[in-house]
Amino acid sequence: MSLIHLVILSPFLLAILVPFAHKYFKSIHTGWFVFVLPLVLFIYFLQFLSTTMNGETYTSTMKWIPSIGIDFVVYLDGLGLLFALLITGIGALVVLYSIYYLSKEKEALNTFYVYLLMFMGAMLGVVLSDNLLVMYSFWELTSISSFLLISYWYHREKSRYGAQKSMLITVFGGLAMLAGIILLYLMTGSFSIRENIANVDVITSHELFVPALLLFLLGAFTKSAQFPFHIWLPDAMEAPTPVSAYLHSATMVKAGIYLVARMSPVFAGAPEWFWLVSGFGIVTLFWGSFSAVKQTDLKAILAFSTVSQLGLIMSLLGIGSAAAHYDYIGENAYTIATLAAVFHLINHATFKGSLFMVVGIVDHETGTRDIRKLGGLMNLMPITFTLAIIGAFSMAGLPPFNGFLSKEMFFTGMLQATEISAWNMETLGMIFPVLAWVASVFTFIYSMVLVFKTFTGKYQPEKLDKKPHEAPIGMLIPPIILASLVVIFGFFPMLLKGVIEPALYSILPSNVLSVEVKIYHWHGFNTELFMTIGVILVGVLLYLTVAKWGKIYDWFPQRLTLNRLYDGGLVALDRGSSAFTKSHMTGFIRDYLVMIFGFMIILLGVLLFSTDAFNVNLTNVAPAGIYEVILALVMVISAVTILFVKSRLAAIIALGAVGYSMSLFFVLFRAPDLALTQLVIETVSVALFLLCFYHLPELSKKMDRLRFKVTNFIISLGVGLIVIFIGLSVNSSKLFESISSYFEAASYKEAGGKNMVNVILVDFRGFDTLFEIAVLTIAAFGIYAMIKLRLADKKGGVKGESK
Amino acid sequence: MKVNDLILQTTTTLLTFIILIFSVYLFFAGHYTPGGGFIGGLMTSAALVLLLLAFDKKTVQKALPFNYLSIAAVGLMISIITGVIALFFDVPFLTHTFGYVELPLLGETALTSTLPFDLGVYLVVVGIAMTIIQTIGESE
Numbered sequence: 001m002s003l004i005h006l007v008i009l010s011p012f013l014l015a016i017l018v019p020f021a022h023k024y025f026k027s028i029h030t031g032w033f034v035f036v037l038p039l040v041l042f043i044y045f046l047q048f049l050s051t052t053m054n055g056e057t058y059t060s061t062m063k064w065i066p067s068i069g070i071d072f073v074v075y076l077d078g079l080g081l082l083f084a085l086l087i088t089g090i091g092a093l094v095v096l097y098s099i100y101y102l103s104k105e106k107e108a109l110n111t112f113y114v115y116l117l118m119f120m121g122a123m124l125g126v127v128l129s130d131n132l133l134v135m136y137s138f139w140e141l142t143s144i145s146s147f148l149l150i151s152y153w154y155h156r157e158k159s160r161y162g163a164q165k166s167m168l169i170t171v172f173g174g175l176a177m178l179a180g181i182i183l184l185y186l187m188t189g190s191f192s193i194r195e196n197i198a199n200v201d202v203i204t205s206h207e208l209f210v211p212a213l214l215l216f217l218l219g220a221f222t223k224s225a226q227f228p229f230h231i232w233l234p235d236a237m238e239a240p241t242p243v244s245a246y247l248h249s250a251t252m253v254k255a256g257i258y259l260v261a262r263m264s265p266v267f268a269g270a271p272e273w274f275w276l277v278s279g280f281g282i283v284t285l286f287w288g289s290f291s292a293v294k295q296t297d298l299k300a301i302l303a304f305s306t307v308s309q310l311g312l313i314m315s316l317l318g319i320g321s322a323a324a325h326y327d328y329i330g331e332n333a334y335t336i337a338t339l340a341a342v343f344h345l346i347n348h349a350t351f352k353g354s355l356f357m358v359v360g361i362v363d364h365e366t367g368t369r370d371i372r373k374l375g376g377l378m379n380l381m382p383i384t385f386t387l388a389i390i391g392a393f394s395m396a397g398l399p400p401f402n403g404f405l406s407k408e409m410f411f412t413g414m415l416q417a418t419e420i421s422a423w424n425m426e427t428l429g430m431i432f433p434v435l436a437w438v439a440s441v442f443t444f445i446y447s448m449v450l451v452f453k454t455f456t457g458k459y460q461p462e463k464l465d466k467k468p469h470e471a472p473i474g475m476l477i478p479p480i481i482l483a484s485l486v487v488i489f490g491f492f493p494m495l496l497k498g499v500i501e502p503a504l505y506s507i508l509p510s511n512v513l514s515v516e517v518k519i520y521h522w523h524g525f526n527t528e529l530f531m532t533i534g535v536i537l538v539g540v541l542l543y544l545t546v547a548k549w550g551k552i553y554d555w556f557p558q559r560l561t562l563n564r565l566y567d568g569g570l571v572a573l574d575r576g577s578s579a580f581t582k583s584h585m586t587g588f589i590r591d592y593l594v595m596i597f598g599f600m601i602i603l604l605g606v607l608l609f610s611t612d613a614f615n616v617n618l619t620n621v622a623p624a625g626i627y628e629v630i631l632a633l634v635m636v637i638s639a640v641t642i643l644f645v646k647s648r649l650a651a652i653i654a655l656g657a658v659g660y661s662m663s664l665f666f667v668l669f670r671a672p673d674l675a676l677t678q679l680v681i682e683t684v685s686v687a688l689f690l691l692c693f694y695h696l697p698e699l700s701k702k703m704d705r706l707r708f709k710v711t712n713f714i715i716s717l718g719v720g721l722i723v724i725f726i727g728l729s730v731n732s733s734k735l736f737e738s739i740s741s742y743f744e745a746a747s748y749k750e751a752g753g754k755n756m757v758n759v760i761l762v763d764f765r766g767f768d769t770l771f772e773i774a775v776l777t778i779a780a781f782g783i784y785a786m787i788k789l790r791l792a793d794k795k796g797g798v799k800g801e802s803k
Numbered sequence: 804m805k806v807n808d809l810i811l812q813t814t815t816t817l818l819t820f821i822i823l824i825f826s827v828y829l830f831f832a833g834h835y836t837p838g839g840g841f842i843g844g845l846m847t848s849a850a851l852v853l854l855l856l857a858f859d860k861k862t863v864q865k866a867l868p869f870n871y872l873s874i875a876a877v878g879l880m881i882s883i884i885t886g887v888i889a890l891f892f893d894v895p896f897l898t899h900t901f902g903y904v905e906l907p908l909l910g911e912t913a914l915t916s917t918l919p920f921d922l923g924v925y926l927v928v929v930g931i932a933m934t935i936i937q938t939i940g941e942s943e
Contacts, residue, residue: 063895672837680845691940752901753834762917766897773927780931787938
């Protein structure tokens with residue numbers, strides 16, 4: 001384990017301490033303890049800038065399951081570092097913001113920060129893992145922790161709904177990605193991303209290539225909220241605003257972008273990749289910006305805006321993948337799209353992060369996010385207003401902010417799509433710049449709505465719950481920092497050269513010899529500039545007349561939306577599965593036993609006889625001694641007794657006799673460990689039986705019915721016979737040498753123990769034991785909770801534990 | 804249970820100690836002879852169950868004021884931490900090591916990192932067995 005592993009795991013370690021900090025330092029906001037960590041990590045990651053700028057990468061391996069090639073390999077290159085800086089940098093600002101946003105007295109801060117730290121660690125793990133399975137584990141952890149964060153205000157139904165929706169969709173995608181990972185493994189025999197990239201020739205020519213590509217894209221599209229999977233993102237806005245700013249603008253949703261960028265060297269050689277990534281991206285861009293205009297909730301506007309901006313980055317990555325189809329790229333023709341994607345990724349994190357914080361401030365200070373109620377806040381909240389202007393203008397792509405620069409490059413990239421001389425792009429390619437331009441007009445409109453509907457116009461204090469005033473300074477600092485970055489990157493984009501260039505090297509295929517980042521403000525009177533001027537002119541016109549043409553949104557059939565499809569599907573799934581479950585789940589344990597044992601008889605019996613595995617060979621059987629015969633007789637007699645006794649107590653005692661005789665068998669066959677365990681278990685379980693004796697129902701009359709008895713008889717006979725057959729067959733046909741000789745030889749040499757059973761339990765099969773005791777502990781907690789809570793309920797007392 | 808059984812109670816007080824000591828012996832001896840965390844833990848719970856049978860729950864709780872749920876949780880933590888420590892030595896999770904150490908009084912003793920792991924198992928077994936028996940036993 002090296003320092004960088006510790007760095008990735010440090011959020012989890014801190015998460016363990018958070019509840020204690022919350023409990024013992026009540027006077028201090030828990031967020032302050034958390035705030036330090038991302039700040040330190042951000043500074044730590046900054047050190048790697050010099051490494052990646054020199055074109056070097058950093059690798060460190062921690063063994064996890066080396067025998068099947070799963071190790072926790074940290075691979076830090078330009079792309080990973082860029083994301084790590086975003087995660088820790090924005091993370092620190094969000095935590096600082098949350099300290100002022102979430103009240104110390106009212107909110108359950110300990111759970112909030114535990115989830116947030118879990119998320120942060122998971123996200124770092126995703127972007128820095130080289131092993132695909134490790135990355136997948138972290139990937140799903142981001143889904144789970146974001147589920148917990150969205151449902152943070154779990155008493156609200158909408159929060160639960162949104163959390164469930166995001167979980168179902170992103171985990172569905174994650175599972176698809178897992179299948180893709182397995183397909184990749186089948187092709188190359190490696191889970192390592194770098195090795196897969198090195199074996200790209202094998203992968204591209206393999207027949208499983210396209211399925212793997214599709215599965216990976218499913219994972220990326222669901223995570224990054226691409227059309228038609230974008231429906232979860234607006235509902236995820238039920239989370240507290242710091243969460244929205246962090247997860248749904250700067251980090252989690254960008255995991256999909258990361259995946260596409262990371263896997264580009266593997267898949268970009270295929271036209272399918274180009275079409276799917278750029279196609280879904282551009283459609284998402286258009287649909288997201290179009291839908292954002294009709295929203296009335298500030299956060300909903302931002303949510304759809306995020307959807308559309310993610311589509312923008314995605315489409316750029318798609319166009320950029322065209323670079324893989326040319327052996328030599330003259331003057332970086334198709335790399336500019338990728339450059340724009342990376343640049344916009346950073347810009348989007350800055351302006352969208354600050355906008356979410358601004359909206360959070362408005363919500364926090366006025367009590368509403370509805371633009372129909374807001375208005376005229378400009379004079380009351382001048383700083384917030386300034387921040388909103390900077391963020392929204394950057395989002396709209398107006399100079400001199402950084403959004404303008406990346407938008408210009410975006411147009412360049414889209415225009416170049418028409419010049420690709422393959423796949424009919426000469427004609428079809430026109431779709432890209434046209435859709436991009438239309439989407440930019442809508443982006444302009446909603447950006448203006450966001451600012452001017454909130455901060456200008458008529459002030460309506462009677463519609464607000466609170467009397468608005470400027471936010472406390474702590475709440476303003478994070479968005480001020482982000483907004484200053486928007487301005488600084490706008491004026492000095494070359495500052496980012498050191499971050500962008502190494503990231504480009506990670507994404508672009510190796511045949512691109514050199515990429516030089518050159519971002520200018522003034523690039524002459526070219527098509528891109530005229531497109532921007534057109535966006536502004538048409539955008540202003542449409543913004544002013546939105547009341548007139550806005551009615552087209554009402555034309556959309558409400559019955560045919562994707563959300564209806566999702567909800568309907570969920571209800572149908574619920575009904576279908578509950579009907580299916582009810583058909584065989586009776587709630588009686590004896591019915592379940594009948595099913596389990598019946599299945600066992602059929603499966604094992606059929607298997608045994610159909611494969612001719614039944615084989616009795618009595619030559620090797622040891623003679624039965626007098627003790628064995630006696631014990632066997634005792635067992636048979638007590639087992640038969642159970643059947644005929646009328647009282648439960650006698651049945652328990654007879655059952656105990658069977659168990660004790662069994663342990664004597666172990667003594668006879670020299671298995672003292674088993675004998676001891678069996679004896680003590682028998683004792684304790686009989687005691688347990690006696691304790692709950694009073695609660696058991698009387699032996700019911702139903703058991704006397706003939707049909708019931710016949711079924712039971714057949715089943716018990718069948719089970720007995722099958723077990724005997726298996727036992728005899730196992731003894732008669734030994735295909736392999738017994739494994740016990742291995743343990744005999746190894747247990748002292750390798751584990752220093754002379755007791756084989758114990759060595760197997762704690763050493764050779766330590767994992768088994770660990771999970772077993774974990775399961776047992778959970779079971780104990782479950783029993784405790786079930787019985788104690790039911791007791792408290794019955795007494796009509798307070799719910800919870802009664803001490 | 805409100806039975807006042809003098810013989811049972813007198814023998815129990817004595818027997819419990821013997822069983823407890825035996826269970827501790829079993830736990831430590833586990834690596835070389837029959838025993839170990841699982842059996843030791845079960846044996847301890849058996850002794851405690853005997854106490855519960857002879858006396859009522861309140862008396863036992865007063866004599867042994869443990870929260871068995873926390874004992875199980877602590878045990879689980881010990882086992883997990885034992886596994887995690889291996890990571891710091893650059894070997895996979897739950898890799899164990901052993902060696903012989905000269906200790907005062909005991910002379911040359913075999914020490915193994917499975918011992919704390921087994922201790923965790925022991926505590927979990929005691930914790931869950933007692934939690935289950937107590938919660939089921941006291942519900943009415």
